[in-house]
Amino acid sequence: MKPAILCMRGVAKRFTLHHQHGAVLPVLEGVDLQAHAGECLVLDGPSGMGKSTLLKLVYANYRASAGQIDVRTGADSTLDVTQASARELLRLRRDTVSYVSQFLRLIPRVPAIDVVAEALRQDHATDADVAAAARAEAARWLQRLRIPERLWSLPPATFSGGEQQRINIARNLIKPRPLVLLDEPTASLDPANTRTVVELIQEAVGRGAAVLGIFHDPEVGAALATRRIDMSCFRSAA
Template sequence: MSYVSENSAIVNSNDGALLTIQNLHKQFELHTQKNTSIPIFNDLSLVFKKSECTVLVGPSGLGKSTLLKCLYGNYKIDQGEVLVHFDDENVDMATCSAQMINALRRNVIGYVSQFLRVIPRVPAIDLVSEPLISQGCAPEQAIEKAQAMLRRLSIPENLWNLSPTTFSGGEQQRINIARGFIADYPILLLDEPTASLDHRNVQVVIELIHEAKARGVAIVGIFHDEHVRDQVSDVIINLAEVAQ
């Protein structure tokens, strides 16, 4: 495991890089609070490589989840580049079209957020199989893989055809995890995926992360559970040292 020291500009060499941040600046403008600006990142540069799990650490409120949202295209950055290395090209998430961002989300970047946000009344099995179907997988095969993932994450079969909006917090998070891991995304963003899970399912997530790394996936994650962090991390970045 390696640690990023203060004033590090680029974490790793470009060899094996799947995702690169260059000179990223981000601040929030509070227009209802006398246009107050809250700086988050100032000239942040990092590289995330295949087959590695990079863990973001630092005090709460420092911008760890914000960084993942910038990488996924949910938040617009003020300056800099977020380069996705895909099909021998570098696609800049900061300047590419909305259509390209959707294509990257469909085929390249998976995201397990802290909260499950879904359309009401859509069954859990359909939510989990949807990423595969959107990639062109046959529906029958996608459903079969979704069933296997739901079993692995201990979602009872009698819940598969129900909307996850009726599930407990832990069950909803397992649906999030199933959606994130079911497709072979080259890049995977994980925002506290084990926060509401019991010990057995925490171990399942650890196994899924190791399997993804073995496939060459570049993982960027936030884990407040030190046990999980120790089990999965290859690189640890303290944003308090590199983001300001």
């Protein structure tokens, strides 16, 4: 068995509804799972089962109500996301965890090619050679994802939903990271671009990334899954 990149133990998430007199809404309870290098875990279950919440807990967009979330950050090091500082989380997102959400967080006035290249420049922001190499690699990704060259110099805010999602995928997968989180990455894509994204995810798995994914298209999930996780196992009985 290859090493676990992600290990979740006893993880729970409950939301407090302050506008409803402090009512507590349990979403996930007792999440125990591991994701290993070179596998794709597909999260199964209908809407409302906590699939997106689970990804946000791993990425620390949400804080867990209970439990431990360990992410391997090196050969002999792990980080418990539930206890991590803001600086540790920034480093984790830069070097270890990619997260393709359902929506691209738009960056005003930044050209699409620079949005995609950003992850490759983060450690060498002022190095002209690094910047040029990063833009060249970003151009290759934009070509592969069928973004017309006439759009590369424009901010993604002007793009269609499908084009924005392809920018979102490129900017988060261009830098190889050990853990990849995918929240319906092909939801707004046509069949040709869906096939390309499936290939990109398969390449990430092939190089040894651990992937957790939510896929609305059952054919995409079937093409990618090395293991499936039934989210109903983590629903509260309350």
